[in-house]
Amino acid sequence: MNDDQTHVQDFFTAHAADWDSRFPDDGPAYAAAVADLGLREGDRVLDAGCGTGRALPPLRAAVGPSGVVLGVDLTPAMLQAAVRAGRHRDGRLVLADVAALPLASGCLDAVFAAGLIAHLPRPVDNLRELARCVRPGGTLALFHPIGRAALAARQGRRLTPDDLRAETNLRPLLARSGWRMTSYTDEDARFLALAVRED
Numbered sequence: 504m505n506d507d508q509t510h511v512q513d514f515f516t517a518h519a520a521d522w523d524s525r526f527p528d529d530g531p532a533y534a535a536a537v538a539d540l541g542l543r544e545g546d547r548v549l550d551a552g553c554g555t556g557r558a559l560p561p562l563r564a565a566v567g568p569s570g571v572v573l574g575v576d577l578t579p580a581m582l583q584a585a586v587r588a589g590r591h592r593d594g595r596l597v598l599a600d601v602a603a604l605p606l607a608s609g610c611l612d613a614v615f616a617a618g619l620i621a622h623l624p625r626p627v628d629n630l631r632e633l634a635r636c637v638r639p640g641g642t643l644a645l646f647h648p649i650g651r652a653a654l655a656a657r658q659g660r661r662l663t664p665d666d667l668r669a670e671t672n673l674r675p676l677l678a679r680s681g682w683r684m685t686s687y688t689d690e691d692a693r694f695l696a697l698a699v700r701e702d
């Protein structure tokens with residue numbers, strides 16, 4: 504376990520038990536973001552940094568029983584909370600670091616990542632690892648149920664120009680990682696960046 508991983512685990516272990524009850528009304532926002540990912544019946548999709556698995560039910564609904572839904576997270580306590588919530592019935596839960604996924608190259612059609620990117624220690628390398636696992640033409644959604652400004656206010660910090668998720672930073676970051684950004688939304692009630700895996 505390296506320092507970055509220990510930091511993530513310590514932070515999210517402390518929040519795992521009450522994670523869902525802190526944000527009880529987010530369900531429709533997750534369902535809408537999954538809908539925008541354009542999944543089809545039978546697709547194989549990864550929820551990267553799945554946490555308590557809030558996105559797993561809409562992801563399963565989108566790909567149907569013939570599809571594959573994986574939820575990967577680094578924090579055992581978050582995955583345990585996902586099991587307690589019954590979300591293991593919607594997708595297979597895997598304890599792993601998205602920096603080194605135990606997946607074959609090109610095996611996925613899409614990646615959904617909610618609230619993950621701000622926690623990645625090496626965003627270019629880590630997003631490239633997600634790209635490695637997705638077939639050319641496959642898709643990525645970077646989602647958060649509130650926008651950047653609202654999140655900064657909630658966390659008591661100011662938005663700075665070096666914010667990774669600012670459009671002017673995120674577009675080149677994705678391009679360097681094997682992704683082409685196709686849409687960008689940053690509103691009070693949603694942050695959603697969609698991208699396509701380059702050939």
Ligand SMILES: C[S@@+](CC[C@H](N)C(=O)[O-])C[C@H]1O[C@@H](n2cnc3c(N)ncnc32)[C@H](O)[C@@H]1O
Nearest residue numbers: 515552553554576577578581600601617618622
């Ligand atoms: C803000 S929470 C979001 C959880 C969930 N996606 C949601 O929307 O409720 C971020 C999650 O990402 C996980 N995480 C952070 N860095 C990770 C990494 N390198 N690999 C796998 N999971 C990671 C954390 O353990 C945590 O569960």
